[in-house]
Amino acid sequence: xxxxxxxxxxxxxxxxxxxxxxxxxxxxxxxxxxxxxxxxxxxxxxxxxxxxxxxxxxxxxxxxxxxxxxxxxxxxxxxxxxxxxxxxxxxxxxxxxxxxxxxxxxxxxxxxxxxxxxxxxxxxxxxxxxxxxxxxxxxxxxxxxxxxxxxxxxxxxxxxxxxxxxxxxxxxxxxxxxxxxxxxxxxxxxxxxxxxxxxxxxxxxxxxxxxxxxxxxxxxxxxxxxxxxxxxxxxxxxxxxxxxxxxxxxxxxxxxxxxxxxxxxxxxxxxxxxxxxxxxxxxxxxxxxxxxxxxxxxxxxxxxxxxxxxxxxxxxxxxxxxxxxxxxxxxxxxxxxxxxxxxxxxxxxxxxxxxxxxxxxxxxxxxxxxxxxxxxxxxxxxxxxxxxxxxxxxxxxxxxxxxxxxxxxxxxxxxxxxxxxxxxxxxxxxxxxxxxxxxxxxxxxxxxxxxxxxxxxxxxxxxxxxxxxxxxxxxxxxxxxxxxxxx
Numbered sequence: 001x002x003x004x005x006x007x008x009x010x011x012x013x014x015x016x017x018x019x020x021x022x023x024x025x026x027x028x029x030x031x032x033x034x035x036x037x038x039x040x041x042x043x044x045x046x047x048x049x050x051x052x053x054x055x056x057x058x059x060x061x062x063x064x065x066x067x068x069x070x071x072x073x074x075x076x077x078x079x080x081x082x083x084x085x086x087x088x089x090x091x092x093x094x095x096x097x098x099x100x101x102x103x104x105x106x107x108x109x110x111x112x113x114x115x116x117x118x119x120x121x122x123x124x125x126x127x128x129x130x131x132x133x134x135x136x137x138x139x140x141x142x143x144x145x146x147x148x149x150x151x152x153x154x155x156x157x158x159x160x161x162x163x164x165x166x167x168x169x170x171x172x173x174x175x176x177x178x179x180x181x182x183x184x185x186x187x188x189x190x191x192x193x194x195x196x197x198x199x200x201x202x203x204x205x206x207x208x209x210x211x212x213x214x215x216x217x218x219x220x221x222x223x224x225x226x227x228x229x230x231x232x233x234x235x236x237x238x239x240x241x242x243x244x245x246x247x248x249x250x251x252x253x254x255x256x257x258x259x260x261x262x263x264x265x266x267x268x269x270x271x272x273x274x275x276x277x278x279x280x281x282x283x284x285x286x287x288x289x290x291x292x293x294x295x296x297x298x299x300x301x302x303x304x305x306x307x308x309x310x311x312x313x314x315x316x317x318x319x320x321x322x323x324x325x326x327x328x329x330x331x332x333x334x335x336x337x338x339x340x341x342x343x344x345x346x347x348x349x350x351x352x353x354x355x356x357x358x359x360x361x362x363x364x365x366x367x368x369x370x371x372x373x374x375x376x377x378x379x380x381x382x383x384x385x386x387x388x389x390x391x392x393x394x395x396x397x398x399x400x401x402x403x404x405x406x407x408x409x410x411x412x413x414x415x416x417x418x419x420x421x422x423x424x425x426x427x428x429x430x431x432x433x434x435x436x437x438x439x440x441x442x443x444x445x446x447x448x449x450x451x452x453x454x455x456x457x458x459x460x461x462x463x464x465x466x467x468x469x470x471x472x473x474x475x476x477x478x479x480x481x482x483x484x485x486x487x
Contacts, residue, residue, distance in 0.1 A: 002023065002363060002364045002365075002366050002485075003023050003024055003025070003364075004022070004023065004024075005020060005021070005022050005023075005119070005120070006020070006021045006022075006023065006124075006125065006152075006360045006361070006363040006364060007019070007020050007021075007033075007119070007120075007121055007123070007124040007125070007360055008021065008124060008125045008126075008127070008160070008355075008356040008357055008358065008359030008360030008361070008362070008363075009105075009108075009124045009125070009126050009127070009144075009149075009356055009359060010126075010127045010157065010160070010355040010356035010359060011043070011079055011101070011105070011126065011127075011140065012040070012043055012079065012181050012182055012183070012325065013043060013076075013077045013079045013080055013181060013182035013183025013184065013208055013209075013210055014042070014043055014076070014077070014181065014182025014183070014208075014209055014210065014252075014325055015040035015041065015042060015043055015181075015182065015325055015352060016040055016041040016042075016043050016104075016108065017032070017034075017040040017041075017352055017353050017355065017356035018032075018033040018034070018040075018041070018108060018112065018121075018124075018356055019031070019032055019033065019353055019356040019357040019359075019360050020033055020116075020119055020360065021357065021360040021361055021364070023364050028361075028364070030357055030360075031116075032350070032353050033112050033115075033116060033119065035058050035059050035111065036059055038350075039059070040325075040352050040353070041057075041058050041059075041108055041111075042058040042059050042061065042062045043058075043076065043077070043078065043079065043104065043182075044057065044058060044061045044062060044074065044075065044076050045057055045061075045074075045075045045078070045100050045103055045104050045107075046061045046068055046072040046073070046074045046075070047072060047073050047075070047090045047095070047100075047103075048071060048072055048090075048091075049071060049072065049073060049090060049091050050071070050091065051091070053071065053072070055103060055107075056068065056072065057103075057104060057107040058107065058111075061074060062249075065245075065246065065249050066246060066270065066271075069242045069245065069246065070242075073088070073090045074245060075088060075100050076210075077182070077183060077210055078097050078100050078101050078104065079101075079183055080183050080206075080210075081097035082097050082098065082101065082132075082135075082136040082139045082140055082143075083132070083133045083134075083135035083136030083137075083138075083139055084097065084135075088100065097139065098139040098142055098143050098146075099143075101139070101140070101143035102142075102143040102144075102146040102147050103147075105143055105144055105147035105149060106146075106147040106148065108121075108147075109121045109147055109148055109149060121149060122148060122149065122150060123149065123150040123151075123152050124144070124149050124150075124151065124152060124359070124360075125151075125152050125153040125154070125155065125359040125360055125362045125363045126140060126141075126144060126151055126153070126154055126155075126359055127154070127155050127156065127157045127160045127355045127356070127358065127359045128140065128154055128155075128156060128157065128449075129156070129157055129183075129184040129186050129204050130156050130157070130158065130184075130186045130187070130188075130202045130203060130204030131184070131186075131203075131204030131205070131206065132204075132475070133475065134449075134451050134473040134475050137154065137449040137451065137475070138449075141449065151448075152363050153359070153362050153363055153448055154448055154449040154450055155358060155359055155362045155450075156186065156188065156199075156202055156450070157179045157181070157184070157186045157355045158177040158178070158179040158186040158187055158188035158202065158323075158355075159177065159188045159190070159197070159199060159202070159358070159481075160354075160355045160356075160357075160358030160359045160361075160362065161177050161179050161188075161321060161323040161324075161354040161355045161358055162175065162177045162188060162190055162197065162321055162358065163197075163357070163358035163361045163362065163483070163486075164348070164353075164354040164355070164357035164358040164361065165321050165323070165346060165348055165354055166197070166483070166486070168321070168346045168348075169192065169319050169321060169346060170192065172192060172318035172319040172344065173191065173192055173193075173318055174189070174190070174191055174192070174200075174312070174316060174317055174318050174319075175189075175190045175192060175317070175318060175319045175320070175321060176188070176189050176190075176303075176306070176317045176319075176320050176321070176340075176343075177189075177190065177320075177321045177323065178303070178320060178321070178322050178323070178324070178327070178336065179323050179324040179327075179354075179355060180208065180209075180299070180322075180323075180324040180325075180326040180327055180332065181208050181209065181324040181325045181326060182208045182209040182210050182325055182326065183206065183208040183209075183210050184204055184205065184206055184207070184208055185204070185205045185206075185207050185208060185298070185299060185302055185324075186202075186203075186204050186324075187201075187202065187203045187204070187302060187303065187306040188201075188202050189201045189202075189306055189307070189309075189310045189312065189317070195482060195483055195484035196480060196481060196482055196483060196484075197480070197481045197483055198372050198478075198479075198480045198481070199372055199478035199479050199480070199481075200310040200312075200372070200478070201306050201307075201309035201310035201478065202306070202309075202476070202478055203302060203305050203306035203309060204302075205298060205299075205301075205302040205305075207294065207298040207299070207302075208325075208326060209252070209255070209325055209326040211294060211298075212255055212290060212291055212294060212326070212329075213248050213251045213252045213255060214248060215290045215294065216251040216254065216255060216282070216287065216290045217236060217244070217247045217248045217250075217251045218236045219286060219289075219290055220247060220250070220251055220254075220269075220280055220282065221235075221236035221239075221247060222236075223280055224269065224272060224275050224278050224280065225275070227278050227280075228275045228276075228278070230274055230275060234273070234274065239273055240273065243272055243273040246269075246272070247269065247272065250267070250269055251282075253265075253267070254267070254282045254287070255287070255329075258282065258284060258287050259328050259329050259330065260328070262284060262330060263284065264281055264282065264283045264284055265281070265282045265287075266279065266280070266281040266282075267279070267280065268280075288331050291329060291331050291332070292331050292335075295331060295332055295335045296335075299332070299335065300335070300339070303336075303339060309423075314339050314340050314341075314342075314343070315342055317340055317343045318343060318344065319343055319344040319345070319346055320336060320340050320343050320344070320345050320346065321346045321348075322336060322345065322346065322347055322351065323348060323351040323352075323354040323355065324351055324352070324355075325351075325352050327347075327351045328351070333345075333347075361486060364485055364486060365481065365482065365483060365485050365486065366485065369394050369395065369479045369480055369481040369482065370390070370391050370392065370393065370394035370479065370480050371388055371389065371390050371391070371392075371393050371394055371446075371477060371478070371479060371480070372390060372478040372479055372480045373390055373419045373420055373421070373477070373478050374386040374387075374388060374389045374390040374419060374420045375387055375388040375417060375418075375419060375425070375444075375452055375474060375477065376388075376417070376418060376419070376420065377404075377415060377416070377417060377418075377442075378416040378417070378418045378422070378424070380407055384418055384419075384420055384422065386420070387399060387402065387417075387442070387444050387454070388444055388446060388452055390420065391480065393446060394446060394479065394480075395446050395447070395448050395450065395479075396446065396448070397445065397446050398443075398444075398445040399442075399443055399444040399445065400443055401441050401442070401443055402441070402442045402443070403439050403440070403441055403442075404439070404440045404441075404442065405437065405438065405439055405440075406432060406434075406437075406438050406440075409434045410432060410434055411431070411432060411433075411434055412429050412430060412431050412432055413429070413430045413432050413440055413458075414427065414428075414429055414430075415427065415428045415429075415430065415442075415456060415472075417454065417472060417474060425474045425476055426472050426473070426474050428454075428456055428470050428472045429470075430456050430458050430470055431458065432458060432460070433460050438458065438460045439458075439459075439460070440456060440457070440458045441456070441457045441458075441459070442454060442455070442456050442457075443455050443457075446477070450475070450477055450479070451473050451474065451475045451477075452473070452474040452475075452477060453471065453472070453473055454471070454472040454473075454474070455469045455470070455471055455472075456469060456470040456471075456472070457469045457470070
């Protein structure tokens with residue numbers, strides 16, 4: 001068990017939480033490192049269109065978004081663009097999602113350094129969505145390290161959230177964690193024993209609070225048209241970017257207010273393009289009419305998929321832990337309660353901080369976790385040849401070299417990677433010369449971002465192009481965690 005001060009960061013689509021955990025012989029205590037008090041950082045960056053202007057971040061943008069929109073390009077949801085090739089143009093400059101994320105994380109580091117001089121944010125544990133691609137994980141690491149934050153460990157968001165709430169769930173044997181944030185819905189189904197947590201299944205869906213904001217903005221746009229006398233009304237998608245951004249931001253405020261009060265939300269929308277200024281009321285009924293289809297079509301399907309991976313039914317789950325920035329929606333909580341009628345529902349007091357706290361606690365464990373399900377090679381006879389083995393290999397494990405020979409005269413060899421249950425993850429095709437004594441070599445490792453990286457090499461190929469190694473990355477692994485070090 002590690003002792004000292006540990007930082008966890010949950011870089012979110014809408015908000016980013018940072019938690020410090022201090023661990024000593026008496027136990028540990030947590031401190032939420034927020035923006036302007038006990039609030040997560042708003043994941044927003046504003047870059048001036050003209051040279052010479054200052055960058056702006058977080059709540060400062062949120063509170064002055066309308067005024068800033070004339071001179072700044074405002075960027076949100078950068079997490080959704082990590083791992084893509086999308087570029088963002090500001091004046092004569094182009095920025096990648098990694099570069100904008102670096103600016104934001106550097107702002108967080110500088111802010112915490114000013115407001116909490118005793119906190120050292122030179123290293124941290126990071127959480128990531130279950131379905132975060134290998135490219136996205138690499139770019140998140142790059143952004144953090146370019147901001148001066150060394151990444152000590154990675155942990156999936158939903159499993160991290162359980163770490164923070166394990167005392168509430170420790171009496172149960174099977175727990176499902178639902179982490180619904182601004183951009184992703186992450187699920188971990190966990191099997192619990194006294195000193196261990198085993199991921200039976202993980203599942204991720206790219207749906208979050210941002211989808212609600214966008215859908216609500218389209219409905220509010222329709223309400224504005226009804227109140228206007230515009231001859232040729234323009235669809236929401238065809239409004240200029242600044243107007244769309246403004247209305248989505250307005251709808252986010254409406255969502256938060258309705259979620260907190262369960263009352264109608266009424267406010268003015270100012271200078272909304274050709275429609276001018278309008279007073280709009282979003283009723284609870286209208287709001288639920290937007291949210292409930294998303295829950296039925298996306299959230300319920302994701303829950304069913306996760307249960308399917310674990311070969312479980314709702315009645316098999318003892319308890320549900322509900323966390324994340326979108327977890328306080330009344331219709332969402334009602335839907336989950338209806339699915340899991342016999343399960344205990346655990347609602348943390350501050351659900352937006354749970355994942356960051358879990359990412360900090362992960363470092364106290366010290367990386368002591370192993371694969372829960374072997375990763376192997378699907379052979380021609382239908383069996384699975386294990387490469388990275390359950391209970392034996394984990395983060396940091398390296399398989400130096402395995403050799404495979406061809407079973408038939410062919411111009412290429414197909415490698416299918418699956419878990420021990422036969423679930424296919426990735427495929428690779430290796431060019432061959434077609435000799436039966438031809439040898440293809442395989443090496444593998446599991447890195448601290450919980451990705452298995454496999455390299456295939458055929459040294460029988462003479463030309464440089466075909467002799468290059470083929471790389472395969474598998475990011476859908478599940479793990480067993482020894483938590484005996486946590487009090």
